[in-house]
Structure formats: structure tokens, C-alpha cells
Amino acid sequence: MVAEAVTFTPIAHIQSCYPDRFGIPRQAGLVASAYADIVFDATEENKLALRGIEEFSHLWVLFVFHRQSYGDFKPLVRPPRLGGNKSVGVYATRSPNRPNPVGMSAVRLVGITAQKRTLQLRVQGGDFLNGTPVIDIKPYVPYADAIADAEAAWTSKQESLLPVRWSQAANSVLADDLEPEKLRRLIEETLAQDPRPGYKRGKDGRDGQRWTMQVSHYSVSWNVVDGVAKIIKLERLEMSPVSP
Secondary structure, eight states: OOOOOOOOOOOOEESSSSOOSSSSOOOTTTTTTOOOEEOOOOHHHHHHHHHTTTGGGGEEEEETTTTTTOSSSSSOHHHHHHHOOOOGGGGSSSSSSSSOOOOOOOEEEEEEEEEEEEEEEEEOOOOOOTTEEEEEEEOOHHHHHHHTOOOOGOOOOOOOOOOOEEEHHHHHHHTSSSSSSHHHHHHHHHHHHHHHHHHHHHHHHOTTTOOOEEEETTEEEEEEEEEEEEEEEEEEEEESSSOO
């Protein structure tokens, strides 16, 4: 028997350093330098609901994949970890192409800021798109949530990281940023995860196809040659979702 449809009202939204889907880490915790703010309205109800949360180091964030562009739901997906060529059931993956576009990520809570109109939880290591609606937050509880003998099937092997190099031109732009080293870590950690589609990996060739993504308030263009990601161009954009 299928239950009746249910609806949720977002409790907050996320201001993230990733304004576009392309380039977002495929899992939370992979890019430690990825900062985001979970923004609540500064109502008395929210102030009470958040009381005591600062005593936890990590949180579970349940959210909506609000800008997913998939058409009809398909029960089989092709995970990038399997090269993008092998299909498995969606419930055996963390693909955003799901019957209900709900995501769940564990992140580190860095701090809480109270302003006149908003309450902001600064979190670290997230995999959130800027503007993401949040439907719930729960504390991460190590004795219950960390399962030492869990089996991870085809996801158990950790992917190798791409070395990252900078062109002289990109380095010059980076040097003019207010916090260049924080930005450098964020961009390098993001690129090291190799954001390219799984089926494109290993096909970099001699010159390498150029890719472009947005990280914080910058457009980053790079290619991959001989297993090394080289940042070719760094261009500052007008808007900044959230500072690193």
C-alpha cells in the first residue's frame, strides 16, 4: 500500500560557495575547505529550536535537490565511481536523480552567528548548491551514527586525487583576492576530486579539454593533461554566495 503524498516546508536555506551544480563534491566531507551558511529567519521559534545545537561538533542536514534538471524518474543510474558506464539501482547509490529529490549530508558545525533578521550556522565540508532548501537538521551522534563494521560495496575504494597546478596568469588573479590562501585551498580541494563526468576521465589527451566551473566568487577554467589538473584561467565574478 502506497502512502498518501506528503509535503514539507523548508526551515532554512543554504548560502554556499558553489553557485552551480558542476564542480560540487559528490559527497560531503571530501572538500574540507567548502564552507556554507545555513540561514534561518531570526524568529523566536527558530531561536528556541536551535538552542543547544552549538554543543555538537557535527550535524546531519536534510535538504532538497532544488535545481536538479532530470526528467522522469529512472530506477537505474550510472554512478561516476563506476566510470559512468555501469548501471545500478538508484537505491544502491546517492544519485540526486531520485523518486523524491531529498539529500542528506553530515557536516562540521563551525559556529553560529545571530544577526537582526537571520540566524546562521556556519558549516564545513558540505556538498550543497547555493540556495538549497533545508527541511531538517539533526545532531550527528557518534555512538549511533558511526558504524565501524559497515560494508560499502563498490564505494569502499577511495578515489585517487588529481594533482593541481596553477598557470602564472591564474596565480596573478588569485594574489589579488582578500583571502588568497583560503581560496587556493578551496579551489584545489574541489578540483582534486575531479569534477568531470566519469566517462570523460582518462580521456584528457595531449592538450586536454577545457572545463569551467564556479567556486565562490570566481570562474575557474582548467584542463587535465597526463593526470594533472592545470588551472588555466581565474576570473572574478560580480556576486559571492559565501566567503571562504
